[in-house]
Amino acid sequence: MSETVYEIRDLRLSFKDLAHKPIFGPAPEIEVLKGLSFDIAKGDVVGVVGGSGSGKSTLGRAMIRLLEPSAGSIRFQGRDITHLDEESLRPLRRKFQMIFQDPMSSLNPRRTVFAIIAAPLRLHGFDQISNRVETALDMVGLPRDFKLRYPHELSGGQRQRIGIARAIATEPEFILADEIVSGLDVSSQAHVLNLLEQLVRDLGLTLAFISHDLSVIRRLCQHTIVLYQGEIVETQQTAELFANPTHSYTRELIDAIPLPNLDQPWV
Amino acid sequence: MSFLTINNLSAHIGKRKILRDVSLSVQAGEVCGLVGESGAGKSMIGKAVLGTLPRAIIATGGEIILDGENLQDLTPTQRRQVIGAKTALIPQDPLTALNPSRRVGAQITNRLVDILGWSKSAAQHRALDLLGEVQINDPERVMLCYPHELSGGMRQRLLIAAAFAAEPRLIIADEPTTALDVTVQKQILRLIKEMQNRYGTALLFVTHDLGVVAKVCQSLLVLYEGMVLERTTVQDFFTGPLHPYSRALLETTPKYTDPTGSLTPIPPQILDAVRAEIVAYDQAHAHV
Numbered sequence: 211m212s213e214t215v216y217e218i219r220d221l222r223l224s225f226k227d228l229a230h231k232p233i234f235g236p237a238p239e240i241e242v243l244k245g246l247s248f249d250i251a252k253g254d255v256v257g258v259v260g261g262s263g264s265g266k267s268t269l270g271r272a273m274i275r276l277l278e279p280s281a282g283s284i285r286f287q288g289r290d291i292t293h294l295d296e297e298s299l300r301p302l303r304r305k306f307q308m309i310f311q312d313p314m315s316s317l318n319p320r321r322t323v324f325a326i327i328a329a330p331l332r333l334h335g336f337d338q339i340s341n342r343v344e345t346a347l348d349m350v351g352l353p354r355d356f357k358l359r360y361p362h363e364l365s366g367g368q369r370q371r372i373g374i375a376r377a378i379a380t381e382p383e384f385i386l387a388d389e390i391v392s393g394l395d396v397s398s399q400a401h402v403l404n405l406l407e408q409l410v411r412d413l414g415l416t417l418a419f420i421s422h423d424l425s426v427i428r429r430l431c432q433h434t435i436v437l438y439q440g441e442i443v444e445t446q447q448t449a450e451l452f453a454n455p456t457h458s459y460t461r462e463l464i465d466a467i468p469l470p471n472l473d474q475p476w477v
Numbered sequence: 478m479s480f481l482t483i484n485n486l487s488a489h490i491g492k493r494k495i496l497r498d499v500s501l502s503v504q505a506g507e508v509c510g511l512v513g514e515s516g517a518g519k520s521m522i523g524k525a526v527l528g529t530l531p532r533a534i535i536a537t538g539g540e541i542i543l544d545g546e547n548l549q550d551l552t553p554t555q556r557r558q559v560i561g562a563k564t565a566l567i568p569q570d571p572l573t574a575l576n577p578s579r580r581v582g583a584q585i586t587n588r589l590v591d592i593l594g595w596s597k598s599a600a601q602h603r604a605l606d607l608l609g610e611v612q613i614n615d616p617e618r619v620m621l622c623y624p625h626e627l628s629g630g631m632r633q634r635l636l637i638a639a640a641f642a643a644e645p646r647l648i649i650a651d652e653p654t655t656a657l658d659v660t661v662q663k664q665i666l667r668l669i670k671e672m673q674n675r676y677g678t679a680l681l682f683v684t685h686d687l688g689v690v691a692k693v694c695q696s697l698l699v700l701y702e703g704m705v706l707e708r709t710t711v712q713d714f715f716t717g718p719l720h721p722y723s724r725a726l727l728e729t730t731p732k733y734t735d736p737t738g739s740l741t742p743i744p745p746q747i748l749d750a751v752r753a754e755i756v757a758y759d760q761a762h763a764h765v
Binding site for chain 2: 261262263366395396397398399400401403404422423424425426427428429448449452462463464465466467468469470471472474476
């Protein structure tokens with residue numbers, strides 16, 4: 211279990227601030243990630259939590275190289291992927307997949323569920339595509355005849371399962387889940403979380419779970435990284451984080467969660 | 478006497494029923510939560526009160542009594558005047574609710590000027606005071622900003638200020654904090670509570686978050702597919718919810734204090750029972 215999937219050292223990423231670009235001359239840079247370092251071990255479920263604008267989605271996107279870091283290094287299974295070009299990345303993309311926040315906009319409305327799940331399989335040259343799609347549907351607990359449906363025919367929870375099925379179809383080592391339950395009702399949320407837990411257990415997946423909901427993180431993740439304005443303020447075993455938060459921002463985040471009871475003094 | 482009373486409100490879109498005999502009453506100074514999953518019709522109740530139901534939705538029955546006036550008895554113009562003077566809305570998404578091409582100051586004052594006939598300078602003063610009350614620093618500068626120049630929390634504060642501007646007696650808050658992160662949510666909820674206490678406003682609070690309900694509401698309605706399953710006080714609800722669906726809803730909400738507790742999705746037999754209740758209701762009301 212001590213095998214490391216991700217080694218991230220002093221990761222920095224900045225964007226050009228076009229809103230403040232002078233008429234002549236270059237736009238100023240905004241540093242979104244300010245030197246992050248952490249490791250993710252194989253089989254670990256890591257929660258990434260922070261307020262809006264803290265850089266949690268940017269971090270996720272840099273990890274699976276949808277964004278190129280401006281400094282620092284990302285090593286995936288020992289290989290430096292920080293500045294790999296798209297062509298060299300492509301074979302690796304099979305191994306790290308992403309599940310998106312909004313299942314409606316991340317599934318092509320004009321393609322059937324089969325075509326959606328089969329797309330990454332075709333891209334990576336898998337054989338027996340039809341079997342693999344059916345297996346993926348089985349794993350996310352949807353009936354096989356769903357493969358003929360279109361996204362609009364499904365409920366929010368079912369759509370998110372299709373997103374998950376697409377991500378696990380290529381048998382990845384690592385999955386990035388970016389706010390995947392924040393758009394769902396609590397009941398569908400419970401379904402999706404239970405499913406993720408089971409998949410992590412059964413497939414030995416490594417998972418990074420980005421969320422602003424600490425109750426969900428507490429439930430799902432072994433480790434948690436707390437981001438605040440592009441910096442890691444705390445990284446901890448999740449249980450420890452809740453029991454003894456060392457940083458005041460973590461404390462603040464935990465205290466701000468409204469619990470469904472009357473005992474907690476709050477507003 | 479209650480400020481807002483809704484009696485047996487029903488509505489449908491095509492053949493689908495959206496609201497099934499919804500009744501509720503809100504006192505002045507009371508916060509009433511409308512709780513349910515998506516499609517439960519909780520936003521529709523708010524829209525019905527404000528008279529902003531989408532055109533395809535037809536209200537088939539029931540009455541809405543606002544401050545002693547039955548809205549159905551009024552002409553559309555009178556109705557708009559009554560609703561405009563006495564109620565306000567805090568919408569869910571502050572970015573779509575604000576006009577991106579106008580400065581925010583004008584968007585707070587225009588209701589005072591255009592609908593309530595205030596003078597421009599009086600409205601301007603009132604807006605500045607309110608921005609102070611919702612804890613916006615440097616209100617003069619913020620009044621001249623465009624929505625995109627402000628953060629989500631700031632925008633939501635502005636809309637709260639705009640809602641309270643004309644001292645409405647009833648505010649409908651439609652998931653006002655769903656788009657915000659938890660620390661900002663806490664500030665905003667605290668602010669809404671404070672303002673609501675100060676002005677004695679009645680508040681209809683639409684939300685799917687039972688945690689939020691526990692913190693801000695005094696009474697609540699649990700809805701499923703437009704039917705009221707439970708109408709109770711927050712005290713009774715959290716000390717022992719009566720309806721099995723409510724209990725299931727509470728159990729399926731993740732709580733960080735109970736990490737090992739299993740996250741039980743709402744059991745199918747409970748959903749079946751609720752749907753059976755709805756079918757029975759529909760059959761009993763088939764002649765309507």
